[in-house]
Amino acid sequence: MKHVLRTAIAAGLALTAIGSAQANTLSVDGTLFLQAGGTTFDTWKVAMTTAGSFSVDVLAYEASQSNVATAGYFAADLNGDGELTWLDPDTHWYLDDGSAGLTAANHLARCDDIANNCATVNTPTISLVSRTQVQGAADGSIHFRRDPAFDITLAAGNYQYVMSDYRLTDAEAAAGINSGDSFSAPTGFVNPILDHGDYRITFSSDTLHFAVSGNTITVSQVPLPGAVWLFGSVLAGFGVTVRRKARVA
Ligand SMILES: [Ca+2]
Ligand SMILES: [Ca+2]
Ligand SMILES: [Ca+2]
Structure with missing residues (x-):
C-alpha cells in the first residue's frame, strides 16, 4: 500500500507539472490596407466549441509613442519585415448569428487600447476586461497603450473578432x-x-x-493529458487494494 501511495503521489506531481506547462497559444498575422475610401478591416471568425476563458494580446504599433518629439520616442520593427507601420488597432467582438456582414445589433464589446476605450463587459454571453500595460507588453508591444490586450470569457457559440485601425464605428463595420x-x-x-x-x-x-x-479560429477544450489517466488508474488501483485488504481483514 505504501508503494501504491508513493506512486499515486508521484503521478500527482507529474500531473501538476504537466498542468502548469499546458499553456496553449495561437498567433495570427494580418495586414490592413489603405484604399480610396478609407482603410480595410479584418474579420476573424471565432468558433467556441465550449464555453471558456482566454487572453487576447495584440501587437501592431511600431513606435513607443505617437510623436517623434516625445521624450523617449523610439521605433522598432516588431514583426521583422524591414518596415515600420503605424496601425493603431481598434478591435470589436460581434456575435455571429449567420447573418451577412456585421450589424450593430450583434456588437458585443470593443477594446481599442489598454484600459482605454475598452469598457469592462459582463453578460452571460461575454465578459471582457482589459489587461495591464505590463501584460500587454508580453508579446513585444512597445507603445504604452495603443495595442489592446484583454481577458475574455465567451459562451459556446460563434463570434467574430474584428481588427481595424482606430477607429471603426458600427456603421463603418456594417458598410465594410x-x-x-x-x-x-x-x-x-x-x-x-x-x-x-x-x-x-x-x-x-x-x-x-x-x-x-483560413480566417476561422476554433477554440476547444484541451484533452486531458496522459498523466491524468495515469493518476486516475493509480487511484483506481489504490481503491482496489484497499477493498481487497478490507475483505482480507
Ligand atoms: Ca514591421
Ligand atoms: Ca500587446
Ligand atoms: Ca488602439
Whole structure:
C-alpha cells in the first residue's frame, strides 16, 4: 500500500507539472490596407466549441509613442519585415448569428487600447476586461497603450473578432470600410509607410486549445493529458487494494 501511495503521489506531481506547462497559444498575422475610401478591416471568425476563458494580446504599433518629439520616442520593427507601420488597432467582438456582414445589433464589446476605450463587459454571453500595460507588453508591444490586450470569457457559440485601425464605428463595420481613415504615423516621421499596417493577435489559455484554418479560429477544450489517466488508474488501483485488504481483514 505504501508503494501504491508513493506512486499515486508521484503521478500527482507529474500531473501538476504537466498542468502548469499546458499553456496553449495561437498567433495570427494580418495586414490592413489603405484604399480610396478609407482603410480595410479584418474579420476573424471565432468558433467556441465550449464555453471558456482566454487572453487576447495584440501587437501592431511600431513606435513607443505617437510623436517623434516625445521624450523617449523610439521605433522598432516588431514583426521583422524591414518596415515600420503605424496601425493603431481598434478591435470589436460581434456575435455571429449567420447573418451577412456585421450589424450593430450583434456588437458585443470593443477594446481599442489598454484600459482605454475598452469598457469592462459582463453578460452571460461575454465578459471582457482589459489587461495591464505590463501584460500587454508580453508579446513585444512597445507603445504604452495603443495595442489592446484583454481577458475574455465567451459562451459556446460563434463570434467574430474584428481588427481595424482606430477607429471603426458600427456603421463603418456594417458598410465594410473604415471610412476616411488613414494610418497614423507619428508626427514628424520622415517617409512613413502609410498604405498598409501589420498586426499580430496572440490567443492564449491554460484550459483551451486554438486551431486556425483560413480566417476561422476554433477554440476547444484541451484533452486531458496522459498523466491524468495515469493518476486516475493509480487511484483506481489504490481503491482496489484497499477493498481487497478490507475483505482480507
Ligand atoms: Ca514591421
Ligand atoms: Ca500587446
Ligand atoms: Ca488602439
